[in-house]
Structure formats: C-alpha cells, structure tokens
Amino acid sequence: MKKLSMIMLLISTISFLFFACRKDVQSADHEILKATDFWNDYGPKQQTFSVNAATGGTITGTKGTRISIPSGAFIEANGTIVTEIVSLNLVEILTKKDILFSGVLTEANGEPLLSGGELLVEAKKQNGDVLRMNPAGQPVKIEVPAAKGADTGMKLFVRRERIQQPNQSNDNPLTWTPASYAPFGGGANSYVFNLPGFRWVNIDKFYSDPRPKTIITASPEFKDNSNASKVEVLLIFKDVTTVCPIPYNSGMQKFQSYQNAVPVGAEVIIVIIGEDSDGNIQFGSKEIIVTPNMHIDVAIGKTTKAMMDSFLATLK
Numbered sequence: 408m409k410k411l412s413m414i415m416l417l418i419s420t421i422s423f424l425f426f427a428c429r430k431d432v433q434s435a436d437h438e439i440l441k442a443t444d445f446w447n448d449y450g451p452k453q454q455t456f457s458v459n460a461a462t463g464g465t466i467t468g469t470k471g472t473r474i475s476i477p478s479g480a481f482i483e484a485n486g487t488i489v490t491e492i493v494s495l496n497l498v499e500i501l502t503k504k505d506i507l508f509s510g511v512l513t514e515a516n517g518e519p520l521l522s523g524g525e526l527l528v529e530a531k532k533q534n535g536d537v538l539r540m541n542p543a544g545q546p547v548k549i550e551v552p553a554a555k556g557a558d559t560g561m562k563l564f565v566r567r568e569r570i571q572q573p574n575q576s577n578d579n580p581l582t583w584t585p586a587s588y589a590p591f592g593g594g595a596n597s598y599v600f601n602l603p604g605f606r607w608v609n610i611d612k613f614y615s616d617p618r619p620k621t622i623i624t625a626s627p628e629f630k631d632n633s634n635a636s637k638v639e640v641l642l643i644f645k646d647v648t649t650v651c652p653i654p655y656n657s658g659m660q661k662f663q664s665y666q667n668a669v670p671v672g673a674e675v676i677i678v679i680i681g682e683d684s685d686g687n688i689q690f691g692s693k694e695i696i697v698t699p700n701m702h703i704d705v706a707i708g709k710t711t712k713a714m715m716d717s718f719l720a721t722l723k
Contacts, residue, residue, distance in 0.1 A: 436713040440690075442682040449715070451509045451527075454497045458530075461490040470499040471552040472526060474602075477545035481530055481538045489538060498527035501551070503643060503722045506650040507678065511607060512641070514651045515583045516570050517665030522648045523561045523598055523610035524551045530605045539605065546601035550594075551610060557593040562586075563600055564609040579652070583609050614649055620667035621699045625653055627679045627691065630708035635689045638681035640705075643722070645674040645694075653677075661702070673697045676722075679705045692718060 456466040463478040474497070481489040500509050501524045511527075513520040526549070530538040540547065564583040586608070591600040598610045625640050640653040640662040656663040669675070674696055681689045691707030 436716075437711045439709045440688040440712055440715065441686050442688050443686070445688045445715075446508070448712070449508045449719075451498045451500060451505065453527075454499075456495045456497065458493050458495050460488075460493050466495060466497070468497050468499045470501050472497065472499050472501075472524075473550040474528065475548040475550075477547070479544045480541055480547055482541045483532075483536065483538060488541060488544075489532065492533060493538060494531045494533065496527070496529040496531070500525040501554075503648055503650055504719050506648070507641065507643070507719075507722070508680075510579060511566075511609070512579075512652050513583070513609075513611065513649050514665070514668075515564065515585075515611075515613070517668055519614035519644070519649050519651050519668055520564070520583060520609070520611040521558075521614045523553060523558060525607065525609045526551070527607050528602060528605050540602070549598075549600055549602050549608075551598045553593070553596050553598055556596055557598055558612065559593065560612045561591070561593070561598060561610050562612060563591045563603070564611045565603060566607045583611060614644070614647065616670040616673070618670040618672050619699075621669055621671050621697065621701075622666060623653075623664045623669055623697060623701050623703065624656075624659065624661040625677050625679070625703045625705060626661050627681070627689075628704045628706045629689070630706055632683040632685065632687070632689065632709070634684040635681035635707075636683075638679065638689075641678040641680070642669070643676040643678060645676065645723075669697050671697055671699055677703050677705050679707045681707070683709075690715065690718075 454468055458464050458476055460481045461478055463476045463480060465475045467473050479488050481493055483489060500506055506513060511525055513522045532538060563586045565586045566581045567584040569580050569582040586603055593599055627638060642651045642653050653662045653664050676692055676694050678692045683689050687709045689707045690710040691705045693703060693705045695703055
C-alpha cells in the first residue's frame with residue numbers, strides 16, 4: 408500500500424506540474440501584447456554566421472536561403488581586402504507573414520510588387536566595423552527557395568530614396584527600384600543571382616492585373632484607446648505575395664492608397680496597427696472586396712498573442 412501511495416503521489420505531482428505549466432503558457436498567450444514584446448516576437452529575425460574571409464564558404468539560412476561567398480569577397484572602407492573571420496548577418500523575408508511587420512513592404516514608389524523574397528545581407532568585422540563587397544572579386548552568389556515554383560518574370564530590386572507624393576506621409580523614406588545591372592536567373596524551384604552589395608535586395612516583379620484600378624481610403628475605429636501613435640495601415644493582397652502601405656493623407660485626414668494601385672474586385676485585407684499611450688499594441692483587420700473609391704473603417708483595439716497568432720495563421 409505504501410508503494411502504491413508513493414506512485415499515486417508521484418502521478419499527482421507530475422499532473423500538477425503539467426497543468427501549472429500549461430496554465431502559464433495559456434496565460435501568456437492571453438496577456439495584452441505590449442509593443443516591445445510584439446516587435447521582439449513578430450519583427451524580422453537576424454541570423455549571424457561566422458565566415459573565413461580568406462577562404463570563403465557557404466551558409467544556409469533557416470528558411471533555405473543559400474549564400475556562397477568566394478575568398479577575398481570583403482573589403483574595409485579603405486579598400487583593404489579582409490582575410491580574418493567576419494560576421495555575416497542575414498534577414499530572410501519570404502512570406503506575407505514575414506513582410507507584414509518587416510518595414511520593407513512590396514511597393515515601388517506606390518506601384519505594388521509581387522515578391523519572391525526579400526533579403527538583408529550585411530558583413531562586419533569582429534570589432535563591428537562595417538565591410539563592403541570587393542568590386543574586383545568573384546561574385547557572392549545567392550539562391551533563394553521558391554516554394555510555389557520560380558516565376559520567370561522576376562527581377563532583382565534594391566532600396567532607393569522614395570519620390571514623395573503631395574499630402575502623403577510615409578514613415579519609410581526608402582522604396583524598391585529595379586536593379587537592371589544585376590545578373591538574375593533561376594531554377595525550377597529557386598531564384599539565383601549575384602548579390603550587388605551587402606544590403607537589402609528583393610526578388611520582385613510589378614503586380615500586373617488587367618482589372619480597372621481605384622483608390623481606397625481607410626480610418627481606424629479605436630475600441631479602447633484613441634491616443635495611439637505610430638499608426639500604420641497595410642494592404643494585403645490575398646492571392647499574391649504583396650503587402651503595401653496605405654500612407655496617411657493629411658489633406659483628407661484619412662489613410663489613402665497610392666493612385667490607381669488597387670484593382671477593382673480584388674480580395675484584400677486591411678490591417679491597422681499602432682501603439683497606444685499605455686505601450687500596448689492596437690491592432691485590427693478587415694477583409695474586403697474592392698469597389699471603386701471605397702472607404703473602410705477598421706475597428707482596432709488591444710490584442711493578445713493568441714489573437715495575433717490566429718490572424719497570422721489565415722495568411723497564405
């Protein structure tokens with residue numbers, strides 16, 4: 408009986424610990440998301456690799472991006488070729504979920520882009536000094552997986568200064584522009600190209616849709632705290648990997664899409680996100696079918712990790 412009692416006590420203790428841990432996880436998932444926690448959880452993730460600059464090497468990111476680095480690929484600001492161990496930083500943004508909160512959206516001066524993947528590749532010495540690519544060396548080759556098969560219409564884009572439109576504010580002064588100088592190719596299930604420099608690059612093509620285009624406007628409807636800052640409005644196309652900003656138009660006092668960028672009849676999701684005066688994330692979304700010159704009010708409020716995960720699970 409004593410042995411049986413000990414076994415029952417052990418089972419009871421394990422059960423208590425299991426359900427206590429499960430309760431803690433559930434509690435964390437249902438806590439209101441603070442802005443700092445949100446960006447740590449959902450913002451772009453940087454990966455860091457060590458590379459021998461003298462010999463080169465190949466690294467593979469967690470999402471499958473393969474970078475082949477030749478010897479002598481890194482130079483210092485004064486042009487000296489680096490031969491020591493360097494740090495290579497990589498950010499892979501390959502899906503709509505990745506793009507949504509990355510700050511590098513898929514548009515070129517207001518024209519929507521269909522993305523095959525965005526990458527940030529940076530190189531630094533161990534002491535933190537930023538390195539450049541050796542223009543006289545062999546190219547750094549990139550291969551990015553294409554989960555749905557490679558699109559032969561894709562080209563390489565790089566970040567350039569934005570052409571600002573009247574009355575439109577945009578928190579990001581940079582946008583994507585074609586890099587016609589960069590060789591680009593592809594296999595059946597990947598995109599292959601030479602990296603034009605240690606910088607942001609994007610595999611893209613202009614979003615082509617034969618339907619008539621229109622302008623849409625949007626406004627947040629605050630449910631619990633109207634004192635919000637850093638408010639962004641984003642437009643997610645459901646059928647393609649395209650996520651565009653909808654900038655604020657100070658003349659209209661509404662968020663307004665770029666001129667004639669949205670096809671009539673397109674299925675899209677409007678997302679509004681901001682940070683309130685208590686440091687909480689304010690979030691809301693609304694699925695719509697675009698009609699000419701439509702306005703959309705989107706209810707936004709405090710959100711939890713469980714609610715955010717549920718929304719992100721719907722993005723394909």
